[in-house]
Amino acid sequence: MMMAFAFQRSPSAAGGSWASSPGTRRSMRSNRRSDTAPERALRSALHRRGLRFRKDYRVDLAELRVRIDVVFPVRKLAVFIDGCFWHCCPEHGSSPRLNNDFWERKLRTNVERDARVDDALLSAGWTVIRCWEHEPVEVAANRIQEALSLA
Numbered sequence: 001m002m003m004a005f006a007f008q009r010s011p012s013a014a015g016g017s018w019a020s021s022p023g024t025r026r027s028m029r030s031n032r033r034s035d036t037a038p039e040r041a042l043r044s045a046l047h048r049r050g051l052r053f054r055k056d057y058r059v060d061l062a063e064l065r066v067r068i069d070v071v072f073p074v075r076k077l078a079v080f081i082d083g084c085f086w087h088c089c090p091e092h093g094s095s096p097r098l099n100n101d102f103w104e105r106k107l108r109t110n111v112e113r114d115a116r117v118d119d120a121l122l123s124a125g126w127t128v129i130r131c132w133e134h135e136p137v138e139v140a141a142n143r144i145q146e147a148l149s150l151a
């Protein structure tokens, strides 16, 4: 029993060592395609306002294929809920201390892809709203509602 316990507690059993801090590991776990806590909170807020939308919605554009967190397809409004770590939020997007080259490359790739996605959507006539995961959910919902009333 003791050996089994020790094995379960070893670093490799906890998911490997390349994530250099508990915070990093938490961020990595929450990098799922949909259903992060900030996404769920925003979707609930939009539902409470009577807004109906699609989630995790794929759009095939000329240049690239895009997955959008929250979409109002008829209004061509695309909403992304960006994690502070993965999308380099100016307030919380500090890069991890270890494996610096790896992380810098990875995060820079994310940011560049975000820009390409925005450009492709905009040139296809979409409106794009990006929310940070740290943004108060009602503030984000206000921005979306405002964009819908203008669209």
Ligand SMILES: [Zn+2]
Pocket: 084, 089, 090, 091, 092, 093, 132, 133, 134
């Ligand atoms: Zn942030």
